[in-house]
Amino acid sequence: MSAAQAATDEVLIARIAQGDRLAMQVLYGRHHVRVFRFGLRLVRDEQIAEDLISEVFLDVWRQAGKFEGRSAVSTWLLAITRFKALSALRRRKDAELDDEAANAIEDSADDPEVSVQKKDTSEALRKCLTALSAEHREIVDLVYYHEKSVEEVARIVSIPENTVKTRLFYARKKLAELLKAAGIERGWP
Amino acid sequence: MMAMSKKMLDEPSEIEMLLPWHAAGTLNARDARRVEEALARDPALARQYAVIREEYAETIHLNESLGAPSARAMQKLFAAIEEEPVRKPSLTSRISTGIAQFFASLSPRTLAWSAGAAAVALLLQAGVIGAVLMQGQTYQTASLSVNERPAASMTRELGAVGTPPRALVRFAPDAKMADINALLDNYQATVVGGANGLFRLQFGGKSMNKDEVASLMSKLRGEKIVSLAESAP
Numbered sequence: 001m002s003a004a005q006a007a008t009d010e011v012l013i014a015r016i017a018q019g020d021r022l023a024m025q026v027l028y029g030r031h032h033v034r035v036f037r038f039g040l041r042l043v044r045d046e047q048i049a050e051d052l053i054s055e056v057f058l059d060v061w062r063q064a065g066k067f068e069g070r071s072a073v074s075t076w077l078l079a080i081t082r083f084k085a086l087s088a089l090r091r092r093k094d095a096e097l098d099d100e101a102a103n104a105i106e107d108s109a110d111d112p113e114v115s116v117q118k119k120d121t122s123e124a125l126r127k128c129l130t131a132l133s134a135e136h137r138e139i140v141d142l143v144y145y146h147e148k149s150v151e152e153v154a155r156i157v158s159i160p161e162n163t164v165k166t167r168l169f170y171a172r173k174k175l176a177e178l179l180k181a182a183g184i185e186r187g188w189p
Numbered sequence: 190m191m192a193m194s195k196k197m198l199d200e201p202s203e204i205e206m207l208l209p210w211h212a213a214g215t216l217n218a219r220d221a222r223r224v225e226e227a228l229a230r231d232p233a234l235a236r237q238y239a240v241i242r243e244e245y246a247e248t249i250h251l252n253e254s255l256g257a258p259s260a261r262a263m264q265k266l267f268a269a270i271e272e273e274p275v276r277k278p279s280l281t282s283r284i285s286t287g288i289a290q291f292f293a294s295l296s297p298r299t300l301a302w303s304a305g306a307a308a309v310a311l312l313l314q315a316g317v318i319g320a321v322l323m324q325g326q327t328y329q330t331a332s333l334s335v336n337e338r339p340a341a342s343m344t345r346e347l348g349a350v351g352t353p354p355r356a357l358v359r360f361a362p363d364a365k366m367a368d369i370n371a372l373l374d375n376y377q378a379t380v381v382g383g384a385n386g387l388f389r390l391q392f393g394g395k396s397m398n399k400d401e402v403a404s405l406m407s408k409l410r411g412e413k414i415v416s417l418a419e420s421a422p
Contacts (some may be wrong), residue, residue: 017326019275019412021270022268050258050262050265053258061270062273122247122250125243126250129247129251144244144249147213148215168209176240186240
């Protein structure tokens with residue numbers, strides 16, 4: 001995101017704080033897809049992810065007056081989304097979801113369909129990215145897709161900056177292990 | 190070698206951990222330069238970077254394939270907003286928004302010119318203040334100087350022919366409040382000011398000539414509880 005857009009995001013938030021619904025629509029139009037995708041990758045349920053974005057932007061409507069601009073608006077949105085997603089997961093008692101997904105990638109080794117996929121490194125990579133734990137998925141997405149810096153990720157996930165770096169390193173290592181289990185060697189590690 | 194590689198993997202270097210951010214272009218200039226230099230001299234790091242670029246591309250591909258939410262989400266949001274209580278914007282929030290919008294509306298060139306004009310205005314202001322200070326040889330501070338009599342105070346004295354005499358008086362440290370009150374009564378004096386242990390006293394209700402004032406000062410200096418007495422405007 002450009003500095004100019006970040007600045008206008010802050011103006012939108014200031015207008016939302018005054019009850020400007022048009023500003024809310026503009027902000028929603030600008031960010032709702034990324035918020036949805038980030039939430040969907042965490043909760044893995046489209047219905048819940050859609051409910052999440054309504055909740056996230058309703059929070060923005062209510063809390064805009066308290067936004068202090070210490071981080072970019074997009075970083076604030078992702079932090080709210082993450083909090084809401086984790087709450088939704090807790091509500092559903094869906095902790096076993098990650099284990100199921102991780103098992104799925106290993107179990108698929110004998111699947112002839114997957115054997116064909118193995119030839120396609122890109123597709124296998126995407127499948128393995130889906131199979132990462134929620135903790136690893138979110139950090140990979142925040143850095144690669146949402147283009148967040150070390151400091152911004154630290155703010156969103158509420159962990160120290162050094163932990164951000166090591167967590168992504170180990171997420172990548174896990175990804176390499178999953179790929180290896182699927183028969184794909186990439187030369188690292 | 191294997192053990193070494195394993196150790197390296199268990200304890201990634203700082204540069205190695207920064208590679209994903211370098212791929213995403215979100216490192217600051219200093220770190221980006223450090224990573225570039227390391228990539229140029231370390232082929233193993235460069236191989237790992239190539240792997241990271243693949244991961245980066247596929248993560249974007251994966252996220253983009255997730256699609257977008259339906260219109261239902263937006264309808265639900267704005268229905269909820271409709272039910273929220275109407276807010277009255279505060280004056281401060283209106284002002285801050287106005288300022289934010291004003292600066293957001295300016296082009297970078299306009300902002301640069303504005304900043305330049307502000308800097309020139311500050312320099313001019315500093316120049317004017319400096320000139321005033323340089324001319325101000327008669328500038329009087331708040332300190333109680335009995336020897337230096339600035340021109341301004343002299344002018345004031347000339348215009349105050351009928352005013353009663355005044356003096357700066359310091360009382361002895363062991364002077365009691367009762368003694369001081371008695372002295373003030375005896376001399377028909379009132380305290381009209383003071384600072385740092387010095388009191389500015391005014392005597393009587395009419396003016397005195399030079400000799401009378403000198404006599405008054407001499408008499409004051411003879412008092413046991415007075416350690417200093419000087420005629421003052």
